Structure formats: structure tokens, C-alpha cells
Amino acid sequence: MIPSFQTTFAVPLSCESCIKDVSTSLYKLDGITNVSADLKAQLVAVEGTTAPSAIVSAIQSTGRDAILRGSGGSDSAAVCILETHSKSVLDQVRGLIRMVQVSPTMTILDISIRGLTPGTYHATIRANGDISRGPESTGSVWEEQLPKSRGILGTLEISKSGMGSVFLDQPIQIWELIGRSVVVSKVKSGKFDREDPDTLVGVIARSAGVWDNDKTVCSCSGKTVWEERKEQADRGML
Template sequence: MASHSFQTVFAVPMTCGGCAKSVSDSLYKLDGINKVEANVKDQVVSVEGTAAPSAIVEAIQATGKDAILRGSGSSDSAAVSILESFFEPDARANQETPDDGVTRDVRGLARMVQVSPTSTLIDLTVHGVAPGSYRATIRQTGDLKDGAASTGGIWSDQGAGDGSGPRGLLGSFTVGPDGRGSAYINNPFQIWEAIGRAMVVSRQDESAGPLKNDPDTVVGVIARSAGVWDNDKSVCSCTGKTLWEERKDEVERGML
């Protein structure tokens, strides 16, 4: 689907040249891989091509190594949305003001990289939801006060769109019996236009009424993420944890 090549950098724990070769060989088996450079000293793998970052992570993990995406595309051309469930079946749902400290279940991740003035690739993965057909949209606002219900309609600004419908209508994909699904989408918008808006993935038919926070609807704000070589931290200045300790924490929350 992707027609423009882009560069992505991953942190990968490697101890020798054999590790680097194993990772490189695994990645070259993927469609759309043009170049792989594995640096054992810096513990990073740079990949150039059109393959989805999520597919690259899976290929690296298949070698027995873990991988963390450190940056994608050029500066100011990448974004991410962590998709969480706002469904609250218990008493908290009846509170006028939800607890600020609520920890929500992460149910998906959307990585975005702009590869041309008229093309942004969206690598979307979800898990832990019911099987079926889902629709991904970018919303008018990023207001998550009431979860998906407060994000407004589908982003419909005129401009770089092709006139075929709302600009925020990304398309549909299928979640399998294991509760997992993915999509690799090419959409005609620029990253800066989507920053601060919300992304929603849901089975709901909006023609029947506004979105609700049901168990199979996930939502997250679209925020800037690092471009290639923009992120060289190995320890978080906020928590003092290494990036691998942070990775463990996020996986326990449900991050893919």
C-alpha cells in the first residue's frame, strides 16, 4: 500500500554480530524492506523501506529480541495515538467528575508518519476487543473528558482531502477471533493537521446516533512523536527508569 520509502529506528538489545545478522536476515524477509543497518555498539537498528513499523517489531521479536520504536520519518513528521478504553460499567461512570487518577486499559496503538506533502501512513493495531468489523476515524477535537462521546464528529475540514468524504474517515478493518486486528492506511493529510485531534476505533454505526463509550470503542489523542534520531534517551528524566523498564510497564498496561 505504501508507495514512499521512509526510515525508522528501533532500540534492540544485541550482544554480538550474530545477533545483528539474525535481526537483519529476519527483516529482509519482509516485503518493502530496502535497507537494514544493525549497530551492536549503539543497540539500534535502522530500517528503510515501506513496511509497517508494527510488522518490523514482530519480525524482530520473532528472533527472540525485543524492539522499541525510537523514531520514524523526519523531524515533525511523525505522530502517535495510544488507544484506550473509556468504558466504565461500575459506579465511576455515574460520577459527575471522574477520578483524575483512573488508569485506563490500553487497547491499541496508531503510529503515523508523513512520507510526502499529500500522504501520511497510519500503522494501526488493536487487541482485547470483540471480533468484527471496525472503523477508524480522526475526530474534530481531542476532548476526551467523556471519552469517545466528547470528541465531536468525524474530522471533515476541506483542504488536502480528495473530496470522497470526511478527511478523518480512515477506513475499516477486521478484528479476528483472537481479539486482534490491524490496518496499514495511506491517507491524504499532513501530520500537523491531525495533532491534538482524537482517533477513535469502534464498531458503532454513527448514523444511528452519537458515539458512546462501549466495551469495543477505543480512543486516544494524536500527539507528536520523535523523528529518526530525534530521541536518543536511554533513561527517562521523569521516572529515572530505563527505556526497557518503561517498556515493561507499558506492556503490563496493555501496550502492544
């Protein structure tokens, strides 16, 4: 059973009616136990056992966008942007994995992908984080030699629309994952084709915990989170 955890989202809110609309939509999801909002800060906090991607979709169904700003406690969240290394693909970003450690022995992984050929895909954590040559340089599956390798995350189905998602849990901790890579492919292991547009790779990086990141303007670029969101969406980010 997955323990309850908290996530925060930046959401454009203009009044109390906005908060009511968003809350009503979220409470329709299984696993949501509490929703609270800060109108001034434009933030919505959600507690429960629901996948962050499902929460984003529910908020978007109200006509508003949502950006995940933090998950779990400090140093207990990570993210992995999945890209193809095929030169035949213009927009190489194809997916995103959000990771939250919800207990000392469990991390949940929320995988969302689009733009792939329909079929069954394998998601695996690799031994190292070198993606300079795509999947070819990521090394073997993490803990591949063990009977129950924690590096084998599971499978997800890509529909005819080219989209797919899965919500998984593994007996791993965030600190063990930082700097490693993830491969999502129709091939579980062995020889990969770097030019295969349906094989995705990404490096696992630490991300903010709940309330660790409430900035609405990037100090580096001066852009708002919504301006950055549009740029990311244009690149194929989910």
C-alpha cells in the same frame, strides 16, 4: 504507491550475530530495502515501505524485543494510544496508531489493536481532542461535511483472537492531526456508548523522528526504555 521511509528501533543487541539474526528476519518482509544497526547504541535502522508493527513482530520473532524510537523526519511523525473508557475494563489500553508523513501529500497510519470483540471496526479522526467523556466528547468526524472526508480512515478486522491491524495511507499532513482525536468503534458515527468496551479513543500527539530520540534512560523517571516497556506492556500496550 507509498514512498520509502526510515524507522529506528531500540533492540537489545550483544554481538554481530544478533545483528545478523535481526537483519535476516527483517529482509524476509516485503518492502524492506535496507537494515543497519549500531551495536553500541543498541539501535536498528530500517528503510522501506513496511509497517512498523510488522517490523516489531519480525524482530520479536528472533527472541528479542523492539521499541520504536523514531519514524520519518523531524516533525513528521505522531502517535495515538487507544483506550476504552468503559469502567468494566481493568487494563484500558487496547491499541496504538503510529503515523508517519512520507511525502507532502501522504501520511501512513499503522493501527494495531488487541482485546476487542471480533468484527469490523471503523477508524475515524474526530474534529477535536476532548476525550474527557470518551467518544461522546470527541466531536464529529473531521471534515465530515466534505464528499471525501479525510477523517474517515477506513476499517479493520478484529479476529477471533481479539487482535487486528491495518496499514493505511491518507492525503493528510501530520501538523493537521496533532491535538485531534481518533475513535475506533463498530459504529462509524452517531451516538456512541461510553461504556462500550469495544469503542476506543485516543488523542494524537507528536512523536520523535528518526534519530530525534536515542536516549536509553528517561531523564524524568531514571528508568531504562526496557523498564518502561515492561510497565507499558503490563498496561496492555502493544
